[in-house]
Amino acid sequence: MAQTDKKKTKNAARIRFNIIDLVLIIAVLACLVGVYLRYNISEQFGVNHEMGEYVLSFEIKDIRYTSADAFPEGDTFFLNGDDTVLGTVIAIDSTSPSEVIYTDSWGDYKTIYYPEDSRIDLTGRLLSAGMMTDRGYMLNGNTYLAPGQTYYVETPHINVSVTITGIESADTAG
Amino acid sequence: MKTTNEKRAWRFTALDLIILVVLLAVIAAAVWFFGPFRDGxxxxxxxxxxxxxxxxxxxxxxxxxxxRVGDTVIDSVTKKEIGTITAVETMPLVEYVLNTEDGIMMEKEYPGQSTLLVTISSPATFDERGYSIEGYRVAIGVLHYMQLPNFVGSGYCIGIEAAN
Incomplete structure (x- = not known):
């Protein structure tokens, strides 16, 4: 009787492994695997490369002519409405009447421009922090960015869509 | 012989500790990402x-x-007060239309419709993200959904000036 009681006590004290424990262990393992993969992906994109300063050329199309003054030097472009910094304004290089491309009755493409003091296109340059890797430019070391991409940005003065047209090292840029 | 209460006595184990830590981490992450610390x-x-x-x-x-001048403007979405109208300028509604036959941009006036430039004044804060009225962002290009005592409508902000 005493031995049966001892066995029962021993069995009761054992940890019983059930489905919830299995789920927890799988979740912890998944986290560890995720961290490992993330580190490996970062290596592939060259996170271990050195950060540097780069000049991003951009263009903004079809904005009101009065908005030309909304890009003072030093203003920060925040990407997609969050805290990711695309860069700070170095200069606005040009403003010109917005161009419109249309097809005439012969099917030929023609270019026409808005009148003065109506809609404009604008080009400029930003100073950005990032790194150039084998796979391209990594903004802040973690966001792939390349010419041709268009981003919605917020600056202290304006919300606008910006297209990146060029990326070069600040050391070699003019 | 053990009673039912003694058999069901709860003991705090290592697994319970893991669950607690994971739960706290999830709550902390949620507060960090969605809470007041992420207003930028x-x-x-x-x-x-x-x-x-x-x-x-x-x-x-x-x-x-x-x-009307003097009307209080409420944002229709957040229901926040976003200023008081100080000026209203009315002009004919004019749009640019492409005349593909002649290859020119033509100004076309819409009969019976107007464009209003509504100037709104308000105290605000300015930081690295720009102007905001109690968290409500004001910037060129922002679409404002306005609710006035006698009008509901929307329009884009086309200019901001800070008064000294």
């Missing part, structure tokens, strides 16, 4: 009085008198 403000802000202009297009003539 660096904390360095200045108080200013701003005047910003909203362009309301396509106003029918019969409603032109519904937007």
């Amino acid at each position: 403000s660096s904390g360095d802000s200045t108080l200013v009085n701003i005047e910003y202009t909203v362009e309301v297009k396509g106003m029918e003539e019969e409603y032109l008198g519904n937007i």
Whole structure:
């Protein structure tokens, strides 16, 4: 009787492994695997490369002519409405009447421009922090960015869509 | 013989500790990502009085008198007060239309419709992200959904000035 009681006590004290424990262990393992993969992906994109300063050329199309003054030097472009910094304004290089491309009755493409003091296109340059890797430019070391991409940005003065047209090292840029 | 209560006595084990830690981490992450710490403000802000202009297009003539100087403007979405109207400028609604036959941009005036430039004044804060009225962002290009005592409509902000 005493031995049966001892066995029962021993069995009761054992940890019983059930489905919830299995789920927890799988979740912890998944986290560890995720961290490992993330580190490996970062290596592939060259996170271990050195950060540097780069000049991003951009263009903004079809904005009101009065908005030309909304890009003072030093203003920060925040990407997609969050805290990711695309860069700070170095200069606005040009403003010109917005161009419109249309097809005439012969099917030929023609270019026409808005009148003065109506809609404009604008080009400029930003100073950005990032790194150039084998796979391209990594903004802040973690966001792939390349010419041709268009981003919605917020600056202290304006919300606008910006297209990146060029990326070069600040050391070699003019 | 053990009683039922003794058999069901709860003991705090290592697995319970893991669950607790994971739960706390999830709550902390949720508060960090969705809470007040992510408003993007660096904390360095200045108080200013701003005047910003909203362009309301396509106003029918019969409603032109519904937007008045002195009206309080409420944002229809957040229900926040976003200023007081200090000026209203009315002009004909003109749009640029492409004449593909002649290859020119033509100004076309819409009969019976107007464009209103509504100037709104409000105290605001200015920081590295720009102007905001108690968290409500004011910037050129922002679409404002306005609720006035006698008008509901929307328009894009086309200009901001800070008054000294």
